[in-house]
Amino acid sequence: MAKTIEKTLWVEAVQPETIDGQKYIPTALCYTENSGLVFGSKAIARRDGGHVVNSEFKVALGEVVSGGSRANRREFEVDVGEPKNAYNLTKDYFDNVLKNVEDRFPRSESTNFKHPAKVIVAEPLSFQIEGYSSKWILNYRDNIRRILDRYEEVEFLPEPFAVFQYYRYGCRIPILQDATKHVAFIVDFGGGTFDACVIESTNKGDISLSGKSSRPLAADSVPIGGFFINREIASFLIKLNLEDGKKKEADRYISQYKRVLNGELKLEDLGKRNQCFIENYKKLEAAAEDFKIDLSSKVGNWRLDSDAYEKVIVDVPSDPFSNAEFVKDEFYAHQLRTVFVHEVWNKKLKKTVSNVLDRSHEALNDRIISVTLISGGSSNLKWLQELLVRDFADQLESAEPVPISHSFQEVVANGLAIECARRYYDTDSEFVAVTYNPIKLFLNPDNSGLVKDKRFKSIGEKIDMAQAKPADLVPSAQSLKHFFDSELQWKIKLNKPPKNHLDYYFSRPDSDDEFDSYNVEETRVITRDSKHFDSAVTVQIVIREDGTVTPKFIYKVGNPEFDTEENSVTGRAFHIDMTADAHEITAGDHFIGFDFGTSNSSLCVLDSNKIKVTTRRQQSPSWSGLSACISKLPFPVAFSIRKFLGTTHERDIPSTAREAFESCLAFMAYTAASEASLNSPIDKLMRGFQHRSMGPLKALLESSLKIIGNNANFSSGFSDLFNSENKIKLNRAIEDFTDHKHEKLGEQCADWQGHVELVVKVLSKSIENKLFGYSAECCAAPFSPDSYEGLFKVANDNAPFINSYTYTSEQNISDSFALLYDIARGEALCLSPFIFWFDRRHTSAPHGCFWLDKREGDLAIVKPCDEKTSMESRALHSSLSQVFDTLYEDGKLLSGPLAIDMRLK
Structure with missing residues (x-):
């Protein structure tokens, strides 16, 4: 078994809010006729009834221009009512989630009718691919600020930077906490986006210490995540049993479906055969998430060359081009691996990783990347780690991924909470108003050739150019908040003056195209005065708080004393890769870390008291010792210990x-x-x-x-x-x-x-060599009437539980049994019905853990281990009454000892 990474109080004591029974709330809405607007898992459940459920609107939010024409906004069909655009959907979702916590910091006349809280929203890095607006991140921020205008402050933090804060301050990883410099490669692979970046850890940092302890060197993002994987799974399965000719027809219809999603086509305008195919495809796509998670939980070996015959049973259309019934089929882990490697990694993700590693190369100055940090629910498909090692062995040779024993899903939410604490102690955080890709500038006067090998000289040395390379205007990791609305200038000598025009490219370094430009809308300025030039051109930029930059090229500096006019030309404003600015806070303010995800979202809420108490406890050996135990404790115990640690x-x-x-x-x-x-x-x-x-x-x-x-x-x-x-x-x-x-x-x-x-x-201490959990599935072994195969799900720490082991046994073990497995003895003790497992809906742990609470007369009262409410056992299942009668009257449990041969990897 892999060694687990110890988590600090900043993870164990600061947990996401539970809203409608869930910490990770599906980013989904359904507008109903009778129940009004429902969101989260209740909305997802409506899909089974054929209702329209709105999801995947996060990425579309960045395409909505704040204050722009409504006619140009992509609209989404809803179940009841008029179509809605991404802004309307996002506002409805935010309002319904946040209303669950807003009573803690009400707004009033004394607060200028704003909630006295600062919200930090996770954001993707700026998309740098064709098909997405160059102002995507600017639009995204503007729209969310409008949605949250009832709050005192709204700020943003790129998701991979939140990941870094989680690993640095939320986990005890020596390589990130000692006093030497280290470089981390970070990947956040969520429901809708894949973000990657390189960050340098500059000194030993404590969460309550002010000053910058980290700096970003390079970053990139692509709108590919869990939803895309689901779509590729659906494409694979719907074509699996088709002949070649029909596969081509299916591909054509899938392309048309994507155009329907983009608003280019209307479904009702397509032919009946096409509409039938798309409806079948949508059903497969909606079901893919569940059996993707189910299948990935069974994979015992994530090596790319291993046997992968774990399988799930899926429903597929017998004829995808008609309304024919769905039939059962098998979907194997090796098929999922093929889809992931070829359609997701090779075609979509690999280039993004390459961009980031290549961009960081210059800034690293031959230093190596020392650790890889991974986050996001889609990273639970651990072929990602194998592919990073395979395809980037040279760059990541010394950067083994950090193993964590829990789901990657929690990382960003907790990282945001940690950033809230950092900003409480120092608003000048390391990730405030900082560039996360170098800004290079290539000039070409009058088509005479690009100037690549000359250095820019900062006038007044306002920008630190000590590490600058040729063509670097603003190196990575520059904090620009002190220069907003100021004129920043550099000088450069060109081979010839631009008497006719000047082509200019403010660019990121790129592995294939060195002109991955920020200024995509305009790359040429026309010279007005072709006679008056200084020996060097002055390049001037003005950076604004929202990350937009206005360039100006001064060919001759004006001098009123000698009546000399300035010869210059101003270019069109563009947007750079820079994190959002922060503002001063007042003592006692509340903080909300909002991980707004494409697939799931979560909230962490803190106030100044919780921040100060948690900081103090983290420095106490007894409190941090309790925190260190949680990952090893059974879920029913770990849940209550975590709740105690979070009480301030x-x-x-x-x-x-x-x-x-x-x-x-x-x-x-x-x-x-x-x-x-x-x-x-x-x-x-x-x-x-x-x-x-x-x-x-x-x-x-x-x-x-x-x-x-x-x-x-x-x-x-x-x-x-x-x-x-x-x-x-x-x-x-x-x-x-x-x-x-x-x-x-x-x-x-x-x-x-x-x-x-x-x-x-x-x-x-007593359970050090024991595992608590349940049999996630158990079935007869092939060709062996007296043997069963199953999957033991380890239920330590927190749900969702991601560690599992295959086993064989001579008994068919129910998934309702709570088991304590002794590794040395190869035997499990059944704890049921004292503790048992049973399915439930709309919770973070759908297979819920219950325990006996009390007996009132002849009735046994049971209680979910992670909820306050209790219930009669017979209300959960009619058979439980007899089970508890047998326990109390006959003194017998559901099973004796269970011999289990578990394959511990």
Whole structure:
């Protein structure tokens, strides 16, 4: 098993907000007739009923010109009502998500009727490909600022820069935290975009220290992500069983479908055969996300040359050109790999990576890239890492990807929260108003040839040109916020004066085309005065806060004293690759980190108190020790510990500490009771257990350990809680929690953190060589009537769970069983029905984890481990009533020990 990277309190204690049961909210809308506007997973669920669900509008937002003609805006059909453009869709989505948190910082007359909060929105890097406006990022920012104009401040941070902040301050990675310089290559591969950049870490940085500790050297982006992969999967499957002639027809219809999406064609104007094909294609495309995730969770080996025969069953149209029924077919991992490598990597992503690595080459001055940092939900297709190593071995030879044990999906949201904290301590953050690609300038006077090998000399040395190369006007990683609306000037000597015209190219370095220009709308200025020239041309630019630049070429500098007129010409304004500016904040402000994604979005909300408390705790060994344990703890426990770590208001700390304390006791008690049941029925134990609270849990744990005696395997180590020293601490903890609950003890009168630390230490040490989880699937092994194959999903830390291992067993194991697997023994203990798994809707963990909460009369009450509400077990499933009756009356669990041969990779 791979070593996991330890996460800091900035990740464990600052979690995305849960909205409608989900931390990662699908970026989707459905305008309904009866329920009004629904968003998120509830909108996605409407697809099954044939409703129009709007998604993929993020990229289109950058094509909407703020204040421009409505006639030129691409419109999207909606389920009910008139079509809407990307601005309308985005505004409706933002409003519905944000209303869940806005009551924490209400607006009033004293706040000028604005919410007193600063919003930092994640943004893609500026697109640099044909088909997208050169002002895409400018339009994107303008539109979001209009949507959020009810907030005090709205700022932006490119997504890969948020990724860097996550890895630098949210994970304990020595190479990014020591006092020497390091260079990181960063990839963020989300639902709609693929961003890549190179960042240099310049010194040891603490989150509360001001000053710049990192600088971007090169970056690039392309609008390719999970949705594109889904579309390519749909294209592969719909053509899989077609003859060559029909495959060409299918390709033609797929091209027409893309034109429908772009607004170039209307679906109703196409022929019936074409319309049938497109409707079938859309169904496949909508279903692709689920079986892509399902199949990727089964892949055991991500090598490009490995066998990949893991499979899922998919529904495909028997005849894609008609309304024929869908039939079952198999989709293999090697087929998904082929689609990913050929259609996604080779055709779309590889060039972007090459651009970034080539652009950073000059700025690195022969230094090597030392680490690769990866993020984004689509990066969970780990062939990406293999392809980076294969195709860029020379540039990334010393830059192994950092392994993380959780989904890449969380990285940007937490990185934004960290950036909020950084800006609380210092608004002059390393990623504020900074260029992330060099600005080169190539000049060609009167078609005499491009000037490539001369250097520009900064007038007044305002721009640091120490590392500048020939043709560099503004090197990478230059902070420009102090020069907004100022005239920046350079001099350069040309081979001849531009008496007729001057061709000019403000450019990024590019691997194939050295004229990857910023100024695409105009590249030539006409000379008005062909007689008066100085010996050197003065190049002047004025940079504005929104990242637009106006160039001016001064051929002769004016001198009023000698009545000399200026001979100059001004070019058309263009946009450069620069992060947005930041503004001063006032103490007590709230911060919102909004990861607005093409596929899913999330929010992190902080205030000054949470930032200061988390900073202080991060420097405490006891608090950071608790944080370090979370990745190894079972999900039901890790959830409550994380909630406790994230609580910063004194009045709330005792109650969340009690929840964390009880969750540890519950897991130990339920495990010990389950192991005790292997010896004999535990009906006598269950008669005394009526509620999942401290006293009854302690009694259940202690009694179960007595039954097990010296034969403890799964419960080995729990008895440490009752040694002479710890027993005193345990009793004191229970007494403190009880007194506080009955208002006999104040919030500051007990060591709440110490009480939680006591039980966490015992539990984490006891389960070091064990895995908690469930069997994600189990089926009969081929040609073997007495053998089953399955996938064990490890459910430590936080959902979604991405680590899994294939196994074989002589028993068919239900996916509702909660299992504790002992690696050394090759055996699993079934903890059900004390703890069990069951499917649910509209949550971050669709296969939910529940545990026994209490018994009221003859009714068993159960509770989701990650929710506040409890319910009667029979409301979840009718069979559960009998299951719990058997537990209480007969003292029997759902299963005995399970022999499992797990392939740990």
